[in-house]
Amino acid sequence: MTLRPELEQITDRIIARSKSGRTAYLAKINHAAEDGPRRAHLSCSGQAHAYAGAGPDQGALATGRAPNLGIITAYNDMLSAHQPYGTYPDLIKRVAREDGATAQVAGGVPAMCDGVTQGEAGMELSLFSRDVIALAAGVGLSHNTFDAALYLGVCDKIVPGLVMAAATFGHIPAVFLPAGPMTSGLANDEKAKVRQKFATGDVDRDALMAAEMAAYHGPGTCTFYGTANTNQMLMEFMGLHLPGAAFVTPGTPLREALTAEGTRRALAITALGSDFTPAGHILDEKAFVNALVGLMATGGSTNLVLHLPAMARAAGVHLTLEDFADVSRIVPLMARVYPNGLADVNHFHAAGGLGFMIGNLLDEGLLHPDTKTIVGEGLAAYARDPKLSGARVTWEPGPRDSLNDKILRPASDPFQPSGGLQQLDGNLGHGVIKVSAVAGDRQVIEAPARVFHDQDSVKAAFRAGEFTSDVIVVVRFQGPKANGMPELHGLTPSLAVLQDRGLKVALVTDGRMSGASGKVPAAIHIAPEAMDGGPIARVQDGDILRLDAMAGTLEVLSDGFTDRPAATADLSANQQGLGREMFEVFRNNVGLASDGAATII
Structure with a gap:
């Protein structure tokens, strides 16, 4: 053809x-x-x-x-x-x-x-x-x-x-x-369920360990x-x-x-x-x-x-x-x-x-x-x-027809008409979102922001029961210049629990998620990053954010947003230990996430 x-x-x-x-x-x-x-x-x-x-x-x-x-x-x-x-x-x-x-x-x-x-x-x-x-x-x-x-x-x-x-x-x-x-070992969805139960305290560490070992065997x-x-x-x-x-x-x-x-x-x-x-x-x-x-x-x-x-x-x-x-x-x-x-x-x-x-x-x-x-x-x-x-x-x-249409379909009869990766632009900068595993009614969210500077603080707020209404969780100072852009996949079980409770939830970050990120909408790789004074550094708790994965927009709707000074963060803890000191030259010379976050090309 x-x-x-x-x-x-x-x-x-x-x-x-x-x-x-x-x-x-x-x-x-x-x-x-x-x-x-x-x-x-x-x-x-x-x-x-x-x-x-x-x-x-x-x-x-x-x-x-x-x-x-x-x-x-x-x-x-x-x-x-x-x-x-x-x-x-x-x-x-x-x-x-x-x-x-x-x-x-x-x-x-x-x-x-x-x-x-x-x-x-x-x-x-x-x-x-x-x-x-x-x-x-x-x-x-x-x-x-x-x-x-x-x-x-x-x-x-x-x-x-x-x-x-x-x-x-x-x-x-x-x-x-x-x-x-x-x-194949323990089914991945079964493993994910055990992780969510552990996040809510419904199972203990022994049960979690048994599930993980059965999956990665x-x-x-x-x-x-x-x-x-x-x-x-x-x-x-x-x-x-x-x-x-x-x-x-x-x-x-x-x-x-x-x-x-x-x-x-x-x-x-x-x-x-x-x-x-x-x-x-x-x-x-x-x-x-x-x-x-x-x-x-x-x-x-x-x-x-x-x-x-x-x-x-x-x-x-x-x-x-x-x-x-x-x-x-x-x-x-x-x-x-x-x-x-x-x-x-x-x-x-x-x-x-x-x-x-x-x-x-x-x-x-x-x-x-x-x-x-x-x-x-x-x-x-x-x-x-x-x-x-x-x-x-x-x-x-190879086969001309799928041998299991619940897993694999032809392009003429797909699971979705598009690949599910969307570019995001707006007054928060630019980034991407993957929506292939996100339900259609979760792809547009307008909610107040809760701002954090690390994922451990998000988990602590979750354990303390602080998330009781729709929320867009903003985790910043997670870009390549700030701390090497670690994956924030550890947030997935907690955010998934909130979503399963009926809340509208999204993540917005200048960091990245795992390749296994799934049903929780996540606007990631936001650039310029907070460390560069990007717009994400001006977001405050309570600001109304709108994430529209269908239209490809990411906006702060609150008045006065553009006139605020950029927040700063104490990143000294990210610079020492387990070899992080040796990577300072990378953090200082890395390019934008939207260009591949490269240091040598």
Whole structure:
């Protein structure tokens, strides 16, 4: 089907806006590709240093006639999503060796879990860890001895940071290898109910712990559709995974075979062969538009509103909040995955998953079919499903019909006509709201404000019974310059309880919510932030605020608002302890949330 005119217009606008940046970027990576890896040009001493630990691969490395893959890994065994990566390097090296090539672990990158640090001081390092990951990957690849890179990462900041690095080293190919989701445990909605009961004191900590352990029970990504699984979806929509690789569970023969096949594909697309596919040529304007479409069609994480502009800027592409809102307006919501439904990603995958969705969106003219991908074909290749044939992977056409229309529907019969992400503008600044899981009668709220400077104060007010009528909770000084922009997901159970009691409730913040934020309307990423003296710093208790997610407006209706001085806050407690002192340079140099809250691009 012909590309929808509206999508073509959005793409043309992005291309025009990005012209100078993209032209300079392509000139840079094309020049680097012409020089090629410097492995063969290193001094004998330099080569000896690079190959000394390579064991049986030393000879092949020294001759320099076969590809050498650089592995960038986010492995650690404290995080379930990254624990499976412990075995990947040996497998990759064995497969490369079988093809007469080599592979080396070029470097490790940090991988922190927002679930572990949620509501803790460590969360204030979380967003900036994305840029640290990009920097760490850059250090690993700076030895300039690799013909392609394999990126091993899954979760919230890891994949965006790795994509930023892959774009920066865009003169070499990049293949992303996922680890897959854990098998289904306690249903996510049951887990959420226990959390709400704990917030109201109806169950004790032992019951809460039992529920959490039943939900997060083994290796792999958390099964709800948060930022980690949104990342995996994006890698397929952008052509950086093998087709159908995202949601195959760890420890299965198909998972191992896909890892081996990803290694072979990386070897096939280096400059030493006839199918050279540098990462920077994949990461173009159309690829990022396809990413936006995937984000909206699946009801993905709001954290990607921060990450995609930073990822795109690394490849010379300039995205704005307007692009997100305009794509959301024309792309229907095709999936119901928790928190936007009861199913988890394993159920979504079984219902037809990304193969069905990509094929259907292509048929509807809502994806660019002609993008470059690592498989050497257009995006139609990602409408296929991987199957195991002996020890190798083959691909078959994916389902043309949903296998469970309570989870996955075609674009012609969607759950909602739009993707559910709305840009907000008004005298409070600009930001975003995700409404795919918010009931229609909750999407417009006009109520008095209660202003807080941290989420613990909100929880204390909740426990004290202070919320007895409709309220818009304003939590400010939570932006990247103030304290690194931690997620405020810890507020979700309390606010959900208030909403279930019949109150109209909303959150307004210059911070961010979890990728699993759901039924409580939350106006997030408000910029300029309070730390910059943004309008949110002038809100006072009792001011009447109006949040209209349908119209895309966020306003203070009280008289005299614009003439007030901006409030200040004592942020000294955010600057010390658990490594926060080391991140002062990030807080001092970070950009606006609406531009991706980046420090290095």
